[in-house]
Amino acid sequence: MKLKHVMIVLKKEIKDLIRDRRTIISSIVLPMILIPLINIVMGGSIQKLEKDMNENVTVALSQSSNTAEVRELVRDRILSKNPNIVLVDADDPARAIENDEIRCIIDVENTYAEKLNKGQPIKITLQYDESKTKSQAAAEIVSMAVGEFSAEVVEERIVAMGFDPAILQPVQVEWENIAPADKGNNMMLEMLLPFLISMLIAIGGIPAATDLVAGEKERNTFEPLLTTLPDRGSLLLGKYFAVTLFSFVSLVAILVGLAIGYMVNPNSLTVGIDSGLQGIMLDPLAIVLALLITIALGMTFSGIQIALSTIAKSYKEAQTYLSFLMLATMVPGYATMFTQATDLSPVMFALPVMNTVAAFKMLLGGRIDYFNLVLALGTSIVFVAVTLAFAASLFKKEKVMFRN
């Protein structure tokens, strides 16, 4: 095996791939635009939904309780501290919910005034449509308003009886965040970014791997290549590095897309759920280790992709195998997606994909554990060696190389 031959193959493959519009569009341009765009749109939708749920909460009284007295009670007392809740008139409240004219119906029992005077509990029924998120949220908001009204009535009664209302609250709970200022809550970012990085690096080389072996076989360019001076190891390594490089280019392109998305709308990075980028641990050594783990993951998957592309009889067959690989990659990715930085176990650092997810969760969570990072790097190097050896063994197998 000669480095010179590896470099010749690598140089040619890069030139060839750069000129392949299909590969450039599918692995760089589309994800670079689509992923941030999806984040921005999805984030925007989530934020809009959240805003819509809390603003202009339109409610109406049920037909049986739609009297001037009840309206006064509801508007002036129960909902008085909630300007976001708007009491409207509806001839047919149930239909009004169905038509999205109102979100919730308030039904106050007819004997409420008498019961209130007697100090007896009154029943207020909230009718809503569980199939509608906004209706469900409205019922919760109104329920809280009713709760506040209930507390006020209790307080009035206690005062009327000559007691201090404080006797109803023997214990006061206070919340205090003692986490260092640099350890913020990046829950969404911890969940999304490590998953995205791991997935992209693991699958980014698929179009290149499909083209560089199965594609070459199909276009009959592979056999002439095998009759040239370099041994198969050099040919393999040239292609392997091209696939690895391409998976990185793909990852970098998407990260650039995400950064642009962040600049356009900071909430896009976390799909609008939290503002993100708080307390991220910028420990240089940990960052280097995480990057090395990512590179190793890219190389591991390049080895697998080249191997599958070599086994395939045709370009289409390679695409099928590599689609399965893409799905298989998602399993460890999703398995660790919801794990928080504080709950990472050493096992996660010893398995491919999971280890990269875990390393980036650690960085984002601001809790660095060098033992686990080194463990992840060590196991990653083993995976790189195993997958590369597997691909190399296939390149030497006549049955596989000349299957078609």
Add this chain to the structure above:
Amino acid sequence: MIEVIELVKKFGDFTAVDNISFKVNKGEIFGLLGENGAGKTTTLRMLATMLRPTSGRAALKGYDTQKEPEKVRAQIGILFGGETGLYDRLTVAENITYFGELNGMSKAAIRERIRYLAQAFGMEDFINKRAAKLSKGMKQKAAFARSIVHDPDIMLFDEPTSGLDVTAARDVHDFILRCKEEGKTIVFSSHSMSEVDKLCDRIGVIHKGKLVDCGSVEELKKKHGDDDLEELFVRLVGAK
């Protein structure tokens, strides 16, 4: 120049090449004549070091295909039939350069060689065009040039006229004769009697992996008492 001794290739239980032996002298065109699946491509692949023989040996310019495969590959150029096997997204010059580099040529030598080949094959007008944009004839010329960029002493042709029309097949024949004029030793596989008759100094008739006879066309015609090569071939393979 080329020596094949008791060469055998098995794929599992199937024997693709069964104990064949032949010699090709320097500057000679040797034709491997046989039907589809006779073992011609497998034999050429073994000579090109793509496949390892199950037993027996082959040597090209004295280099053993199994012991010194890189040295063997340095001596050979190869041209396959059917698709030209060019990289569509590379220009003709880039295709030729790639194979020149892979065969250990310097940049200056490649540049000089491309200039010569472009002129020799009339490719000046499209040497810098991408292969995808070329006509079939242009692609074929580019494939010829690529196969001899490193000026190999031995050329292997695996059914090079397969699927070609008359004009394109004629261009291939001219190229093979040109290689012979340049003193190259040629092994040429075909199932076409007429082109073997036209081009080859000697032929080996191969059938079901076995070499059923070997000699010059005239020798074989005399030996089997038949002037019609096709009849002779049918008699030879039918007898086995």
